[in-house]
Amino acid sequence: MSNYSEAAKQHHEISLQYEHKYILFFVALIFSILGLAIETSTPSKNYFQIIFELSGxxxxxxxxxxxxxxLQESAAYYRFQSENSSLWNELNSLLSQKEMGKENIPWLDSSRADEVRHIMRPIDDVIRDKENSLKQIVSERDTVQKDVVLKINIQGITFTIGIIGLIISRGWDHIAYIIINS
Structure with a gap:
């Protein structure tokens, strides 16, 4: 089972790397197309052509x-995912210790700003705290994930509209020629 979880973790890491590279390359492509469109634009007296060009x-x-x-929010998502994995590992370790009969565990108490004390804390309290932290992290991660998915969809729509605007603007003379000569 350990080999499976390591392989799954490795595949997950690789998929995250590919996803991050895809987003990065897509952003570079978008700005390259935008730069080329601005660089190669020609003045026009046709207002529709100008409107489509500028909207593109x-x-x-x-x-x-x-x-x-x-890209920025994806980094936050990956950070939450990492914290989630870390908390799961800590929680599983605590549950294993509880199954072995441990009732208290050593804990660093930093509730006072002027000192840190070593205390024994009931394992059930620590488990409850870790579960609450895990719920909060999962909630925050899911919120970021929903935001990223929404923004990816909006990005695809704006990219498509931009490309269509440029195609219409650049093809306006050809479209008019075909319509007039038909």
Whole structure:
């Protein structure tokens, strides 16, 4: 079972690395497209073409900024995930000690700012505290995860709208030519 959990942990780490790289490369792609679109734009007297071009730039900029926010919040999610794993390990260790008959465990009491004392604390109290901390961490992690998923969806929509705006703007003359000559 230990080999399975180590393999699962390793696969999870690899998937997180790929996800992080994907987000990073996608943000780089968005800003590259935006930079090229701005660099290669040509002046136009057609207001619709100008509106589509500028809206394409705006939506690509929003998509890139959302990507940067997603990268930042992903780091917070991974931090919460790490704290979650650490608390689970501590909780499992405490439960094992309780099964072996331990009723009290050594504890550092830092309730007073001027001193830290070594005390014996009931294991049930420590388990309860760890479970409460775990619930709080899971709640915070899930909130961050929902925010990241929402922002990823919004980023995809803004990227798509930006690309469509640029395609319409850049293809406006060709579309008009086809319509007029049909």
């Amino acid at each position: 730039w705006l939506f690509l900029l929003l998509s890139g900024i959302l990507g940067l926010v997603i």
